[in-house]
Amino acid sequence: MNGPAEPSPLGFLWRLITYSPWRYLLAASAWAIFHLWPLLPGVLGKLLFDVLEGRAPAGITVWTVVAVAVGAGLARCVAIVGATVAWAGWYLRARGLIQRNLLALVFRKPGAQPLPAAAGENISTLRDDSDAIAMMGGWGFDMMSGLIFAGGGLAILLSVDVQVTLVVMAPLAVVLVLAQLARARAYRIRVRSRAATAQVTGTIQEIVSATRAIKAAGREREVVARLRRDNEARKTAMIRDKVQSLAIDSVFNSTASIGSGLILLLAAGRMRSGEFTTGDFVLFSTYLMQVADYTSFMGYLVRTYQQARVSFVRAAAMLPGTPSRTLVEHHPLHLREDASLTTAPPEPEPLRELEVRSLTHVFPGSGRGVREASFTLRPGTVTVVTGSVGSGKTTLLRTVLGLYAPQDGEIHWNGERVDAPGDFMVPPRVAYTPQSPALLSGTIRENVLLGLPDDGRVERAAALAVLGPDLERLGGGLDTEIGVRGVRLSGGQAQRTAAARMFARDSALLVMDDLSSALDVETEQELWRRIFATSATCLAVSHRPALLERADQVLLLKDGRIVAAGPLAELLRTSPDMRTHYRPAPPTRSRQCHV
Numbered sequence: 001m002n003g004p005a006e007p008s009p010l011g012f013l014w015r016l017i018t019y020s021p022w023r024y025l026l027a028a029s030a031w032a033i034f035h036l037w038p039l040l041p042g043v044l045g046k047l048l049f050d051v052l053e054g055r056a057p058a059g060i061t062v063w064t065v066v067a068v069a070v071g072a073g074l075a076r077c078v079a080i081v082g083a084t085v086a087w088a089g090w091y092l093r094a095r096g097l098i099q100r101n102l103l104a105l106v107f108r109k110p111g112a113q114p115l116p117a118a119a120g121e122n123i124s125t126l127r128d129d130s131d132a133i134a135m136m137g138g139w140g141f142d143m144m145s146g147l148i149f150a151g152g153g154l155a156i157l158l159s160v161d162v163q164v165t166l167v168v169m170a171p172l173a174v175v176l177v178l179a180q181l182a183r184a185r186a187y188r189i190r191v192r193s194r195a196a197t198a199q200v201t202g203t204i205q206e207i208v209s210a211t212r213a214i215k216a217a218g219r220e221r222e223v224v225a226r227l228r229r230d231n232e233a234r235k236t237a238m239i240r241d242k243v244q245s246l247a248i249d250s251v252f253n254s255t256a257s258i259g260s261g262l263i264l265l266l267a268a269g270r271m272r273s274g275e276f277t278t279g280d281f282v283l284f285s286t287y288l289m290q291v292a293d294y295t296s297f298m299g300y301l302v303r304t305y306q307q308a309r310v311s312f313v314r315a316a317a318m319l320p321g322t323p324s325r326t327l328v329e330h331h332p333l334h335l336r337e338d339a340s341l342t343t344a345p346p347e348p349e350p351l352r353e354l355e356v357r358s359l360t361h362v363f364p365g366s367g368r369g370v371r372e373a374s375f376t377l378r379p380g381t382v383t384v385v386t387g388s389v390g391s392g393k394t395t396l397l398r399t400v401l402g403l404y405a406p407q408d409g410e411i412h413w414n415g416e417r418v419d420a421p422g423d424f425m426v427p428p429r430v431a432y433t434p435q436s437p438a439l440l441s442g443t444i445r446e447n448v449l450l451g452l453p454d455d456g457r458v459e460r461a462a463a464l465a466v467l468g469p470d471l472e473r474l475g476g477g478l479d480t481e482i483g484v485r486g487v488r489l490s491g492g493q494a495q496r497t498a499a500a501r502m503f504a505r506d507s508a509l510l511v512m513d514d515l516s517s518a519l520d521v522e523t524e525q526e527l528w529r530r531i532f533a534t535s536a537t538c539l540a541v542s543h544r545p546a547l548l549e550r551a552d553q554v555l556l557l558k559d560g561r562i563v564a565a566g567p568l569a570e571l572l573r574t575s576p577d578m579r580t581h582y583r584p585a586p587p588t589r590s591r592q593c594h595v
């Protein structure tokens with residue numbers, strides 16, 4: 001058994017309805033009045049002609065009919081206002097709940113694990129699919145009202161003339177068969193148009209993130225051509241989707257109209273033979289139009305339901321391994337007040353010892369990663385992780401930080417076992433600078449603070465990260481706008497901005513992945529000198545000989561395993577792998593980095 005069965009889209013809809021049931025009920029009742037109102041004109045029309053022909057029950061006059069018509073019209077106006085307000089309230093909450101749940105799941109994923117789809121597709125799911133799912137709520141009460149309307153209309157028509165009424169049903173039956181036939185195709189076409197939209201969003205996102213690389217390679221033309229191609233594909237898919245929608249609607253409309261024509265012929269014949277009164281004719285001709293409207297409405301419902309199904313599948317695909325009912329789990333939305341922080345940052349805590357025991361993370365796709373890594377960090381020491389390309393250095397760091405879920409092994413912080421490293425190894429315990437730092441559009445100050453109070457820490461962190469001379473050159477100092485993803489910064493400036501972000505977190509342990517790879521020798525030398533002057537505990541990936549020499553402990557990784565651990569001098573004596581790996585710095589004084 002794979003756990004409890006997943007609910008159908010209707011099951012999801014029920015969970016959404018019960019999220020804000022009173023709003024839904026109010027909207028549904030008000031829309032029901034709106035949809036059922038058309039039943040009245042037919043009855044009133046018949047009554048009016050009965051009054052004029054002297055066939056009406058005693059006490060009913062033209063004024064009675066007028067008064068009921070005006071009263072019902074006013075009630076309908078009130079219903080429309082109430083329905084709109086209640087529906088908007090329910091719909092915004094339903095859509096907000098889906099978006100909140102999707103985002104919560106995305107944030108709960110171990111940080112370094114990508115979502116299965118491209119970023120553009122995820123954005124489109126968050127934006128469009130949540131909308132389509134919430135819209136299905138309206139489908140629910142439209143459907144109900146439609147059925148009540150059809151039932152009510154049918155009962156009235158049957159009471160007037162059974163034979164003619166049966167002919168009314170013929171176009172409906174045809175419509176239902178057509179609706180079934182259209183379902184699978186409507187689904188496929190909607191899947192394609194959604195995928196094409198996601199592709200365009202993804203391409204735009206890639207272009208924005210790689211602007212510098214595109215310009216450097218002089219590939220603007222090719223990139224624009226690619227965007228054009230994606231847009232063309234989207235245009236075709238969207239037109240197909242639209243044409244299909246219109247085709248379904250028009251098939252439903254014309255089927256109903258043919259049926260309506262047949263009924264008119266039949267009713268006209270019976271009028272001549274005297275079986276039909278003028279009032280009956282008014283009643284029938286009014287309902288014919290409404291039944292025709294209702295049948296075309298069926299087409300709209302079929303389409304909306306299929307579109308919502310596609311959206312459910314896409315939203316669930318964003319969260320592999322998570323039950324899809326999590327999408328509609330009830331949580332507060334804080335629409336009117338600020339949401340309080342769910343988890344307060346931990347209290348600052350000095351590091352006495354970090355012990356990593358047999359830590360393993362292997363990527364299912366490649367079978368690569370790190371296996372059974374064990375080491376200990378003591379306060380104020382520098383540990384350098386080194387090894388050839390692809391040996392697992394980044395994976396080791398990220399598994400210690402919980403950005404990759406450990407598959408085996410343990411982490412102990414000051415003697416206490418860490419059960420959820422992703423939640424625990426955060427500032428002010430641990431701060432991290434990744435190999436490719438993620439900068440955001442905004443100023444350097446905003447990028448360093450990322451929500452922390454601006455209490456002078458940026459200036460301190462920027463000085464520690466040796467950003468001073470760059471800030472002068474950039475013109476705006478810490479308030480320089482760095483562009484989308486920091487495109488206006490050089491590689492080295494971006495690295496040091498990310499380092500400043502790490503320093504601003506005042507953390508007990510600093511974890512750095514190839515921090516100085518884009519720095520010139522003098523800047524790198526100064527950066528490390530300042531870091532070591534803080535007596536922070538450091539865990540750093542590096543190949544730089546000067547840093548390896550300075551390290552209290554070197555961990556040499558080979559094919560995902562730590563094959564040697566200890567001070568460099570000792571490893572050079574005892575480890576053939578270290579001797580092969582280590583390339584001392586060239587003796588030229590100007591190239592050497594003393595740290």
Ligand SMILES: Nc1ncnc2c1ncn2[C@@H]1O[C@H](COP(=O)(O)OP(=O)(O)OP(=O)(O)O)[C@@H](O)[C@H]1O
Nearest residue numbers: 363365366368369388389390391392393394395396
């Ligand atoms: N998401 C992933 N899925 C599958 N395999 C991966 C993934 N990420 C990394 N790997 C593989 O795991 C191995 C270790 O990767 P890792 O990035 O840790 O190496 P590294 O030593 O940091 O390399 P570099 O020196 O290039 O930064 C590599 O063989 C890499 O191809």
